[in-house]
Amino acid sequence: MKQLRIGVLFGLFAAAGVLAWGTARMWSSFGTLPSVPVAAPVVLAVIAVVLAATALSLRSRLREQREREPDAKGVDPLVAARAVVFGQASALVASVVSGLYGGLAVHLLSTLAHMPARRDQALYAGLAALAGAGVVAAALFLERVCRLPDEPDDPGAASGPGGNTVAP
Numbered sequence: 001m002k003q004l005r006i007g008v009l010f011g012l013f014a015a016a017g018v019l020a021w022g023t024a025r026m027w028s029s030f031g032t033l034p035s036v037p038v039a040a041p042v043v044l045a046v047i048a049v050v051l052a053a054t055a056l057s058l059r060s061r062l063r064e065q066r067e068r069e070p071d072a073k074g075v076d077p078l079v080a081a082r083a084v085v086f087g088q089a090s091a092l093v094a095s096v097v098s099g100l101y102g103g104l105a106v107h108l109l110s111t112l113a114h115m116p117a118r119r120d121q122a123l124y125a126g127l128a129a130l131a132g133a134g135v136v137a138a139a140l141f142l143e144r145v146c147r148l149p150d151e152p153d154d155p156g157a158a159s160g161p162g163g164n165t166v167a168p
Contacts, residue, residue: 001081003143004088009095009136016099017106024107036104036124044094044131051090051138054083059145080146087146091139098132101125 027033058075065074108122 001084001088003147004091004140006140009091012092012095013099013102016096017103018099020100020103021107022103024104025111028107028111033104033108033118033121036101036121036128038124040101040124041127041131044097044128044135047090047094048131048134048138051087051135051142054086055138055142055145058083058142062145084143084146087139087142091136091143094132094135094139098129098136101132102129105129 024033058080061073061075102125105122105125108118108125
């Protein structure tokens with residue numbers, strides 16, 4: 001598996017943000033915008049916490065395994081691979097969702113900030129965008145924890161640019 005690139009995640013964020021901003025602008029010219037759910041930032045924050053907890057758990061287990069501690073509980077490579085896939089999928093989806101909520105927050109703050117209800121909606125959208133950024137950060141940390149160490153002694157190792165995250 002190849003590592004996620006920050007540029008790809010930022011590109012998804014920016015494209016979704018511009019799309020959401022333009023759509024919200026057009027939608028508000030025809031009527032009212034749908035509301036931002038209060039649970040949006042909470043759900044994204046919970047996903048970020050789950051990703052971070054998984055990364056910390058795997059990191060401690062891998063450290064114990066590497067240091068050959070007596071009662072070390074090893075990490076199954078399939079579990080590590082599944083964790084990386086979960087992290088990468090979460091990062092990709094969260095970058096799009098963060099862009100959508102970020103674009104909506106920019107529109108709400110720039111045009112409808114004088115209305116208290118829309119100010120609250122802008123706050124929820126902004127918090128959801130920040131929580132989505134937390135998901136991306138936790139997912140990248142999880143990916144880094146599960147990265148295979150470089151083995152310079154093995155001349156047959158195929159480690160291209162970006163490095164392998166988990167062995168196939």
